[in-house]
Amino acid sequence: MALVLYNTLTKRKEPLEPLHKDKIGIYVCGVTVYDQSHLGHAKSAINFDVIVRWLRHRGYDVKHVTNFTDVDDKIIARANEIGIDPLKLSQRMIDEYFGDMDALRIRRASVYPKASDTMEDIIRMVQGLIDKGYAYESNGSVYFSVRKAKEYGKLSRQNLDQMQAGARIEPGEDKQNPMDFALWKAAKPGEIAWDSPWGKGRPGWHIECSAMCLKHIGKTVDIHGGGTELIFPHHENEILQSEAYNDAPFVRYWMHNGLLTIDQEKMSKSLKNFFLIKDILGKHTPGTVRFYLLNAQYSQPLDYNEKSLEEAGKALERLQNTYSSMKAVLTTSKGTDDASELCEKAAKDFEAKMDDDFSTREAIAVMYDLSREANKLLSDGKLSQKGAQNVIDVFDKFNSIFDVLVETQRTGEDLSGKLVDLLLEMREEARERKDFAQADTIRKRLAELGIEIQDTQDGAVWKRK
Template identity: 50%
Template sequence: MAIKLYNTLTRQKEEFHPLEENKVKMYVCGPTVYNYIHIGNARPAIVFDTVRRYLEFRGYEVQYVSNFTDVDDKLIKAANELGEDVPSIAERFIEAYFEDVSALGCKKATVHPRVTENMDIIIDFISTLIEKDYAYEADGDVYYRTRKFEEYGKLSHQSIDELRLGTRIEVGEKKQDPLDFALWKAAKEGEIYWDSPWGKGRPGWHIECSAMARKYLGDTIDIHAGGQDLAFPHHENEIAQSEALTGKTFAKYWLHNGYINIDNEKMSKSLGNFVLVHDIIKKHAPQLLRFFILSVHYRHPINYNDEILENTRKGLERLQTSYMNLKHRLESSTNLTDHDEEWIRKIKDLNETFIREMDDDFNTANAIAVLFDLSKQANLYLVEKNTSQTVIQAFIREFENLTSVLGLDFAKEELLDEEIEALIQQRIEARKNRDFALADRIRDELKDQNIILEDTAQGTRWKRG
């Protein structure tokens, strides 16, 4: 069976054929690190981590690159508001990003490049575009000649004339055409900067990903992915820059996840209805948020509120209970019979159905439905009091295989905030009673659950590690 994926470039499902046999080069646009990530940032992190996991499950070696934009207008604004420098803000929120997405079950990328660590290649990239007359310098700024790239608009499926409507040259800009976009921005007074052939400044947003994708993955990559909001102008501009430079196709397949709505309204910082992952996982097990995100096909919009998340919890708990019941039966039974070929075949059929659903444009919603079928069959098997060790082990193994593809871990019991606070209070009482063995045991138990305790003069604090 071949994997099929929906390619934004062609607006149709296509069979996946990588550039190199059994190898995949994949670039996913990462966050601009000026704050904690919100649930909209979490969706591509979870979705494309799952795509990566599935490709690896199907035998591919995946080189997965996801960047950090660690210098940008938003970072400069945050630094000014907080009275800090840009590198300090970036470092803090890169660390926070790793904490949040790790809690959500996302693996680290093969490489997490930062803009500030790749300034030389970005400047070289821009210089070459100027040499090729695809870019021009204007009083310290550098702009891309959008009209010169004849295929501009091929990703967003818009013509140059359509794109020109509504564009204009802003005050202070020195563009030759309203459609041209910045590759390099001259530094304003007091801003962070780097030296360049055009003076002190910093790169524009779009050029950063083009340069880093090329450095770490080559001129042409297999998959470029990100949120739907990045398709235009960010990804459109990446194509224009990269293909003008190399004369080669930049990416074969473009994947974009849909928007997240909050209470049926599009999430927007201007509306103030965005929800930080940092806050969600203080109230809910991180695995629940991942399960919720994957319960809807990645290209479809998804609606979030507390009631929907609570209903999702019930489904997740049903699956977890089935898995734990199987583990308990295996551990508690002393007289297990031989295996049953009919049940082994049923489990194998479910595995094949799971693969068929995931092969169809990574349909995690239908793949989760297969997990519920697996749970139903496992429950039926246990109710009938069948005790084949081989069958029970096969059910357990299938649960673990399929949930691992989705980045879920049913063997891991996640503590909620209330449970953590209760254990901390128990530890405080133990310390008061000089029962240090119990206090240490509670600390170790929490550490095993990825909960880090800090004893301060103001009391004991905790965070998810």
């Protein structure tokens, strides 16, 4: 069955058909690095992390490009406040960003271009747009002329005339039309600037993405992603620039992730209602955070609150327990049922849900069903060792995409493992002679050492926490 995904451009789910058979170029708008990352950034990054992992799992050769906007008004303002070079500030924030993302086990993109490294390409593109008559220079700045665009608003379905009537944007002093947007901004005195044919200045916000897509992927990118708040004007303007410059369709599939809200409002730096990733990770494991964020369809908004994050942690523990139990009985289970039918069905259902626009929430539900059935077989003493392995295989596949489970496999082969086995034998003897005080002491002392014991019908099993 084909993989389908929701395309914001056409407003429907479409089968994925990359431009070049098995290769996919995906560009995801990154962050403006003027401050630390919050949970909303994590949502976007994790959503696309899973999407890319799934595409790779399906056999595609994926080139994933995510940019850093390292030159912009906010960075300049912040750098001035603290008195450092803007590019130093942005580099520092990039380092922080990678620290957070690595902690959340987000796989790195193939390339992370920065606006400041892409300057030649940006200037070439701006000049090209002027040469083709789509853009004009005015007092050292360059603007894209929206009236020259063949189609305006095809992504966001905005109508130029209505927008102006409704928004009543005052024309900027250098603009011919209020909806024109800057491709190149003339430098103000003292600002960081690059040389260009129009004097010193720096790129407008939208042009870097167009230039990076062209440079790192090509005229047409298969998938372009970002948060829903970027649809207008950012992505709309990218389309105008790129299609005018390249004379080719810019993007085949537009994917937008829903925003993280808090008390029903968008989490954002400007609203000051954000939680930093590093603060959240002080209270919750990376697995819990990932699981929480993947508990909703990527395209839907998700309302954050501490309680639902805790719930996600408990819910995840359920899957973790099953996984750990299966590992624990891998060489001891005595049943005869290899659970193959069950596991094949789960694996198939999981694939189908992920293939349906990356429906992580439903894919998780499949895992719960598998969990329940597997636990039942285990507690009835029916599960075979092969069966435990089959269940583990499905969980491993799930985890290769979601990356939320931790290895709790007993390491019984080394000395410490053998010592734990010995203690469990002694505890078993204590229990047989009803010396529960002794048995409980052993359990308690081992727990203090990070070894968790659970009594099952087939005897006690243990794992490292």
